[in-house]
Amino acid sequence: MAEKKPEGRPETAWERRKRLATVFGDVLPDTTSDEREPGSRESGEERGEAWLKAQVPPHHG
Template sequence: MTTPDRNRKDLDDIFGEILPETTSDERDPEPPERDTDEWYERERPPHHDR
């Protein structure tokens, strides 16, 4: 028989971590992006004038 810890590790290796150890409200918020237009500039369709 496998131990519960070993079984959990095997499941995590196969399926990935389903539930994180901490929830999003327990983690520090991500810092905002410095240049908010950067994404829009990168994703701008080629037919739009620059």
């Protein structure tokens, strides 16, 4: 449901998106991992795996 603006007109789609982005921020990336090239700077897969390996305790070799 479109929220009414103070002027009495309904809120447009871009105004709603802008208002929601102001409140909640940008929570989703513009592209998903399957849309990106493997190994690209935006791909978090390599970083995630490196982080995971760094978290292994020394006694788990």
